[in-house]
Amino acid sequence: MREATATVFAPAEQIFGSMGRALAQTMRRIGGQDDQVAALRRENAELREQALASQVDARVAQELQQLLGTADRGRYRVLPARVIAFGPAQGFARTVAIDLGHRAGVRSDMTVVNGDGLVGRVVEVSADSATVLLAVDPGSTVGVRIADTAEMGVLTGAGDGRPTLRLLDPQAAVQPGDDVVTLGSPRAQPFAAGIPIGEIQQVRAGASRPTPVATVQPHVDFTALDVVGVVVEPSTAATHAAPRRSPRPITRKGA
């Protein structure tokens, strides 16, 4: 039912969206900050990506590549899309509509990113639009890794608040400033591996908690989403290598 109505609503939303976007840009330009802020933001995103990539490469590249193949995040094929509509705050959900649908090859459970990192995943698709559940939605959970230590955890959205990270290992050492990246899923759906999410803001450890809990400051500004990318085709190295045969014990000759 939503798919059918989306074919009517999405074009209308696209028109209103481009009007709103143009108006917002004009207002910022009058303020005289638009170009400067955009340039600095771009530079910042580039540097952050470089820093993270080299970190991942240097410290855990080999291990991760064997396990997950996360080192090659540049090789994902990403479809650029624009945000056309936002879920109203009155509905508490954090969702956006984008201007690509299944005619462009977008499918449910694809990862959505932007220049700063993880945005969310596709939850509903119509012909020419799709709904993205943002990583800050309280209903969103993402399997993650600490880039430095490869510790695993689960990141849950908290709306306007910072997402909460629950680590799986009770002994895991985390500290503020640690980078958090996606863990990755089989065939990269719903989440491709190794996509930067944010950095640890605050660790809430205590005797009452079985495992460390931390808040994460996301790289993405979820209130100012515009151009995003849908990961339509992960690089072959970046998917989980499914075992071709079932594992069997190693038998040594002469043992």
Next chain:
Amino acid sequence: MSPVRAMAAAAVLIVAVVAQHAFLPWLPLPGPAPDLVLVAVAGLALAAGSGAGTLLGFLAGLALDLAPPANHPIGAWAMCMSLAGYVIGLAADATRRGVAAYLAVTVAAAVSPVAYALGAGALGSARTLVGEVPGLLVGQVVYALLLTPVVVPAMARLALGRSSGRLP
């Protein structure tokens, strides 16, 4: 309310839903985006009474449930908005004072997100963040009161073809 006017009102509500999703969020306003749809439904209900208010509220709510990027249980906004249309229409039937419009919009703006959250929760999506409710309600009521003097008379004109004496 004549059928032609009802249809025009329905079309205006659909446009309001689209603007609510795709236009208002781009504006650099503090807090939650204004709930234009609710104020429009309130304006129609105030002018045309509880029957038309319920029907148009249901329609606007259904559009909110279906327009992308909605992914909550369908019907939550339909229930919420038809209730708002009904109750505000009752209030309008009972009183002829202009201040009633502001009062009705304030109450509806404060109650509707809570009603929606309860409805969506009952339909199986319990993702409400209790901590966000106070901030949301303050923004919601302030914006609704700012929209009222523009939207409510406009809706009255649309519904009745003249500015009504009982409205601001």
